[in-house]
Structure formats: structure tokens, C-alpha cells
Amino acid sequence: MTSRTPRDSRLRLVPRQPVAAARRAVTTRAKRPAPRPPEGTPPPAELARQARAVLAGAARLARWADSVGAGAAGGSLRAGPDGALPKAVAERAAEALGLTPQQVRTDWDRARLAGLVELHDGLARPGWRLRAWDRDDTAVLRGWVALFDAWSLARPAPAGAGPAIVAEVVEALPQLLSLLHLTAGPERLPVLLDMLDQRVAELRTERCEVPYGQDPAAPGSADEAAVAADDAAGASLAELLDWALDALRTVGALVPADGAREAVHEVSEAQLTPLGNWSVWVKLEQICVAAQSPAGNIEQSAEAMLRGCARLTPGPARAEYRAWLAARSVGAAVEELLTVARGEDALLRGLAFEALRAVGAPAEAAVRAAADEPGLRPYALLWLVEHEGGDPETAPDVLTREESTWLWVDTAAAVADHGETQLLVRHLDSAVQGSVPRLLEEVRAVGHPRTVQVLVALAAAHPDPALAKAVRRAAFQVHTGGV
Numbered sequence: 001m002t003s004r005t006p007r008d009s010r011l012r013l014v015p016r017q018p019v020a021a022a023r024r025a026v027t028t029r030a031k032r033p034a035p036r037p038p039e040g041t042p043p044p045a046e047l048a049r050q051a052r053a054v055l056a057g058a059a060r061l062a063r064w065a066d067s068v069g070a071g072a073a074g075g076s077l078r079a080g081p082d083g084a085l086p087k088a089v090a091e092r093a094a095e096a097l098g099l100t101p102q103q104v105r106t107d108w109d110r111a112r113l114a115g116l117v118e119l120h121d122g123l124a125r126p127g128w129r130l131r132a133w134d135r136d137d138t139a140v141l142r143g144w145v146a147l148f149d150a151w152s153l154a155r156p157a158p159a160g161a162g163p164a165i166v167a168e169v170v171e172a173l174p175q176l177l178s179l180l181h182l183t184a185g186p187e188r189l190p191v192l193l194d195m196l197d198q199r200v201a202e203l204r205t206e207r208c209e210v211p212y213g214q215d216p217a218a219p220g221s222a223d224e225a226a227v228a229a230d231d232a233a234g235a236s237l238a239e240l241l242d243w244a245l246d247a248l249r250t251v252g253a254l255v256p257a258d259g260a261r262e263a264v265h266e267v268s269e270a271q272l273t274p275l276g277n278w279s280v281w282v283k284l285e286q287i288c289v290a291a292q293s294p295a296g297n298i299e300q301s302a303e304a305m306l307r308g309c310a311r312l313t314p315g316p317a318r319a320e321y322r323a324w325l326a327a328r329s330v331g332a333a334v335e336e337l338l339t340v341a342r343g344e345d346a347l348l349r350g351l352a353f354e355a356l357r358a359v360g361a362p363a364e365a366a367v368r369a370a371a372d373e374p375g376l377r378p379y380a381l382l383w384l385v386e387h388e389g390g391d392p393e394t395a396p397d398v399l400t401r402e403e404s405t406w407l408w409v410d411t412a413a414a415v416a417d418h419g420e421t422q423l424l425v426r427h428l429d430s431a432v433q434g435s436v437p438r439l440l441e442e443v444r445a446v447g448h449p450r451t452v453q454v455l456v457a458l459a460a461a462h463p464d465p466a467l468a469k470a471v472r473r474a475a476f477q478v479h480t481g482g483v
Contacts, residue, residue, distance in 0.1 A: 037281055039268065042274050048137035050275050051144035056251035057103070058110035059133055061115045064093055065108075066126045077124045081467070110251075113150045114143040115361060120388065146360070147251050148279055154247040161235035161243075165200075169240045172199035174283075177253075177272070181280040186255075186271040192243050215309035244272050253279070272421065283326055296329050303338040306351040310418065314354075321358040330362045338370055341379065346450070347414035353379045357386065360482070378407040402446055405431075405439075409448040414455040425461050436467055440474040451478050 042050070052059070065077050068089075080086050085093065085108050090101045097104070111117040115127040131138040148152075152170045176192050176199075235243075248254045253276030274282065300308065305324050309317040318390035325333050334356065341352035356363045365386060371380035381398050399407065408431050415423050431439050443451060459468045 003226075014419070037278060038181075040184075041278050041281070044137050046139065047275055047278055048140045048253070050273070051140045052133070054144060054275070055110060055114055055116070055140075057099075057149065058114055058116055060097065060102060061093060062111040062126060062130050064097060065111075065124055066130070068092075076305060078122050079119055079124050080099075081122075083119055084108065085294055095135040109153070110147060113153065114147045116143065118361070118388065125230040125388070131389070144252070144275060145279055145282075148248075148253050148276070151247045151251050151253065152244075154250040155243065158235035158239045158243050161240060164237070165237075165240065168200045168203050169196065169244055171203060172196055173244055175199050177276070177280050178284065180270060180272045181284070184277075186269040188269050189241065189245075189463060192245075192270060193238055197237055220433060238261055248276070252276070267381065298323055300324075302333070302340045302352070302355075303348060306348050306355065308350060310347060317351075317354070318358055321355040325355070325359060330359065334359060334363045334366045338366060338376070341370070341376055342373070345414075345417070346410045347418045349376075350414060351409065353383050360387070374406075378403045378410075387428055394425065401442070405442045405446045406448055409446060409451055409454055412454040412458070413448075413450040416454055422461070425458070425463070436470065441469065444474055444478050 041047075068077055077089065078086075085105065087101075090108075093099070093104045094101045108117070112119070113169045114129065116133070117124050117128045119125075129136075129139045129143045133143075151173075152166075157166045160413045165374050176195055179192070179195060180187055188301050200434050207230075245254060247257050248270075252273060255271045255273055295321045301325075305320065309320050312320065328336075337352045337355050337359075343349070356367060358471075364384070367380050367383050367387075370376040371384070373380075376398055381403070385398050408427075415427050440455075443455070448454075455478065459471040459475065462468045462471065
């Protein structure tokens, strides 16, 4: 005889399959041939060797900090409130490594920017790139690119330069770097200064559109007046160009001056190093990949971009995320992605956090804050574990039973909305509960807003009649408020 009562069915009903199948490609797209770097670009191993040379001091200091932290209270070295090394620690490092305290502070800043050192609640811990430094060329190159992207922090801006004009120069620099890449040789400073002047003027024109109904002759806002006064009293564009080029030389993106170090205003031309040339090429290729996507992802909102990426496999999707991020300020991009994550589409919520993984360290503060929101907490906690170098396979262990159940329902909602019917059945295998009755009990208690829809879809999809009946009963009980 066959019992029609709900069985205590184990959840290993089907072979294991990653939950990531919810975002399986639903269309076949022609693959763009893998781009080839410009002629003369060194192979990756040589580029990684050059990157290691640029960051040799930072890696050495990071290893010293790791060894010192291992014997410190709490197992980590504590940085100052601003992330810098305390004076006593800097002097200790200088003595141990044969450096000056200023060199130690410079190497510490580089180590943080390159991800060799990470700060967690003020405690310095070795970043995952430091652990992979000697064996993973890709990790080394990504660490150098992170330093290159933060070139504006490598040297202080000229005295008197206000934040408005400094921000404009930083925003204009990619165009200058593109010119240096395309010319494939040294470029004289007057040419770069003229391009910088034009680009800054374009940025100001884009910002200064007069709102409808406002008198163009009326006085500007207090903020506009402050910016104007700031620009008038600040450093000239020529000084700021010198500062930018000097900072780029400091991080290894531009060829240094010949002979003894010259005063920066005496340098008459600029040229990309092989590392700088390769990095600019990579960024331009990322933009081209995004621009060639059917949705034109680079120009789309975060939601439209993520919907376009849902049709891609993880590798191409990450390239799209990086290109989309490269066209925006980090803060605005992170906030836009988190806004999408707060929406009703569970698939976009998961993809938003995938895109935030491409942001890396600059998104950490916002993700930590998002961990206080119940709907985002499981995703944020998993993001933080992976960001801190945790094993993705064991990352779910940081979630409580309730958080894991909530994430199971949320992922099931993504599968139900966007995946195949059988994927929803296979999704049972990823639940932390040991049996279907226990899963249904905890799913009813977790309070996810999509619980009813998920259970109804699962009941309709499952081939076991008794199990489907139990799932339908659970859906009815949630819908009616029963137990």
C-alpha cells in the first residue's frame, strides 16, 4: 500500500545543483572574439612582475604587520582612527625594515589601497591578495589596478586647490589617459593641458543647466557661489595637471623622469608605462563590451543593467559590472545597486550583490550598513565573509538558521520568477533543514513576503503527489494565517 500522508522525506531528492542555476542564460548570444592587447604589450607574467616591483615595499610591510599582529592582543595589529599606522607602530616598522617613518606610512597607504591589508573595526588583517601574492599573477595585477584607480590619493593635492576643481580634474583624467594610450608614445604637456581645460569646461557646462522657470540672470545658489570662489582662489589647472601626472608616476602608471628626480614642473612630457598602457586598454575594452550589449548596459540604470546581465554567464556578467561601474562614481553606483536590491525582484537582489563584489573594498561600509536591513542581511553577511577572504563554500555558515531559511525562500522566488520548473524542485536540495516537514515549518515562521507564491509554485512543480499536497497545505496555512 502507498501512504498518502506527508512523508518525512529527506531533502536529497535530486542530484546537487548550484542555486546559481536560477540565473542560467535564457538566450544564446554570439560571443565576441577575445580581444588581443595592443602590439608590444608584455605577457601577463611580465606585467605581474612589474606590478610586484611597484608594490614590493607595500607587500613587505603587509607581511611585517601580519607577523606582528599574530602576537598582538586579538591576533591583529590595530590602526589609528583614520586607518593610518600609529606613530609608535610606524617607528617600530621603520626600525625593523630599515626605512624612514615616512616611507612606512607611504607603503602602508599603498598596501591598503591595493588590498594587501584590510581594516576590520580598526584591526589590520592580511588581505586575500597578500596570501596569493607569490603564486597568483591575476591577484597581483588586480591589486595594482586598485592602486592605479586610487592614484588621486597617492599624493596630496596642491595647497589651495578646492575640492570642486580637484574632483573635476580627477573626472577628466580618464580622457587624458586614453589619449596617452592611443598615441602609444610620449605626449607633450601643453597638449594634455589643453585637453584637460576642454574637458573641465565640458563638465562644468553639463552641470550648469538652468532649471525650467529659473531666471538665467538670477544669482546662483550658495553652493555654486562657493565653487566659483573656490576655483578663483585655488590652484591653476597647470598645477593640478602636474599633481595628477606626479601621482600617476608614483603608482607606476607613467614613466618616471630621466636621471635624478626632477621638479615636477620641469617634466615636459608624459608617457604610460607598460602597466599603465595595459590597464587603460583593459578599461576601454570593458566599456566596449558593455556598449555592444543589446541593452547598452553602460548607459542603463542599475536595474536595466542587471536585467541584461541575468542573461549572461558569470564571467561576461562580471565584465559588464566592471564596465558599468567604471562609468560612475563609486558612491553613486553602490547606492543605486543597493536600491535595486531593496526591490521586489529577488533575482535582481542577488545580482546586485554580485555587482557589489566587483566594487570590492569601496563598497564595504555601505554593505555593512545594509546588513542591518532584514531583507538584505543574508546577502550582506555572505558578501562580507567573501570580501574578508572567507571560503565561499563555507560562507553560509555565518547565517543563522532563520537567515538561511529566509535566503532559501528569496532564492526560490528568483527561481520561480525567472528559472525553469525543475530548478525549483532541485532548489529543495540547498535547504539547511533535514526534512520537508521541518523545512515547511520554518518557512512558515520566517515571514518572507513571497512565501505563499513560492510554496504554490513548488507544489505545482514537484512530481511527488504526497509532498506536493503537504506544500500546498503549508501555502494555504500561511495565506490564511493558520498554523
